[in-house]
Amino acid sequence: MAAYLIFQRDKTTDPAELKTYSGLAGATMASHKATPHVVYGRHEVLEGAEVEGVVVLSFPTMEEARAWYDSPAYTAARQHRFKGAEYRVVLVQGL
Template sequence: MAAYIVFLRERTHDPAQLDAYARKAPAASAGHALTPHAVYGHHEVLEGHDVEGVAIIAFPTLAEARAWYDSPAYRDARAHRLRGADYRAVLVEGV
């Protein structure tokens, strides 16, 4: 069953770290079946606290999503994302 990771960027602290993330994150997709559905485009918060940006990435399974998220290449990129901004990330199974 499909799975999605939803990233919510709440507040940026260091744009240079987010730039480093943006350079490294694409290489982390090599060998992983992922499809970006939304990547920091226009958004409207309908409920809850405002966010600066939203990304939604689809995977064939929960296991594939975890494999990507826990991969060495993405762990390296993720460190820059987490130094650059406050984020929430949610892994959710599709229907």
């Protein structure tokens, strides 16, 4: 069953670290079955606190999503995301 990783950027804290992350993150998906659906496109918050941006990636299964998220390449890249911004990330199973 499909799974979705939803990244919500709440606040940028270090633009240089976020730029480094952006340069590394995309390449980490090359050997994984990830499909980007939303990558910081125009958005409108209808409820809750404002967000700076949203990314939605789909994977064939939750296990494959976790395999990418926990991969050595993405683990190294996400350290820059942790230093560069405040995010919320949710893994959710689709229908």
